Amino acid sequence: MGTSVTPNIALIKPDSDESIKANMPTFPGWTAQNVTNTTIIDNLFRASSASYTLTLAAATSGPTLGSGSLLEGKYVRIWPRMVFGFFRIYVGGAGFAAGTGDYRINIPSTMDATLAASDGTRTLPVGRALFRDSNSIPNSSSMVVVYDPSANRLVFQRAQGSIFSSSDVEQDDRITGYFMYPTADA
């Protein structure tokens, strides 16, 4: 901030930091207000995917994942109530134990309460999954991902009428899929 003068009659030439700008009020509220506004707008557009800790459980006793296993959960929240989730499960090789009971996975945000309670304890379709039976490819199948409100988990409805369970799984099997639902979480 400073000034310079003309060479002949010493006219003062303020630079850009002088004069009007120097005497301007500081508008102390605007900076904080603008930060609030831009944060609100930015939070609406959650374009990048986030990871969540995917857990694989069974109704009676949980499975033990084998060597090289993978549990991956990703999700995106749009606008911001719609949750779009993607998951990959590889049960692993040596050391895998299937556990006992219907298989279930967790969700990244709470299911909208109105929707969860819309039909008592009956399940709600929210997506699709593909089961790859590595030991018997013809047993591989497409399943509907359903939300089970009694367990607050996702389970998998098979075409044969049963819920995907420990009896369907062996070493090296895989499940991948997607789901979508509205949440009331902040």
Added chain:
Amino acid sequence: MAIDLISPVASDFIKDWPAQNGVNCDRIDAYAGSTCLTTHPIGTYTPQLTGGSSDPTIGTGTGEIKGYYYKIFDQIYSWGHFKFGTGFGAGGGDYIISLPFKVKTLIPISANIARTPIIGNAILWDESLASARQPLTCQLRSTTTIEFGTRKTTAATNILVSNSYPITWAIDDGIKWFVRYQRDPN
């Protein structure tokens, strides 16, 4: 611009900014809508269940039909279910369900169920026999209705859920569906 926001030009004075910013904030808030709030309730509607030749009746007692939706601008996410109750009537012909909003589709809707767009998934719920519960496809019957496809057990073709297939309907049996599509604004 999707939203008619004020964009100040070089000759606008700073003193005009608070009013212009206020207008812009109000327009952004109105455009985004209350659906940006996680506390905003999801929409509800009453689906209509009709039959290809005669309409089913839901019945009383535990019988019910409900529909829900969440909008992100013109993208519609909708869930619903019906459950037959006391004194229900199975009707005649294919089961058809109405949607909350008209569908905008670039793919022609066909009477051939193998060629009409699939927009979601469903579960056929047999209350008394778990092994009869099965995944269904949700296909466009028209721009305002869906039908449900299932797979025959003895032939490699799909057919539609109807008053007589794939189960003999009883009290507390029903269908739960989930669809997503682009809304036709007209």
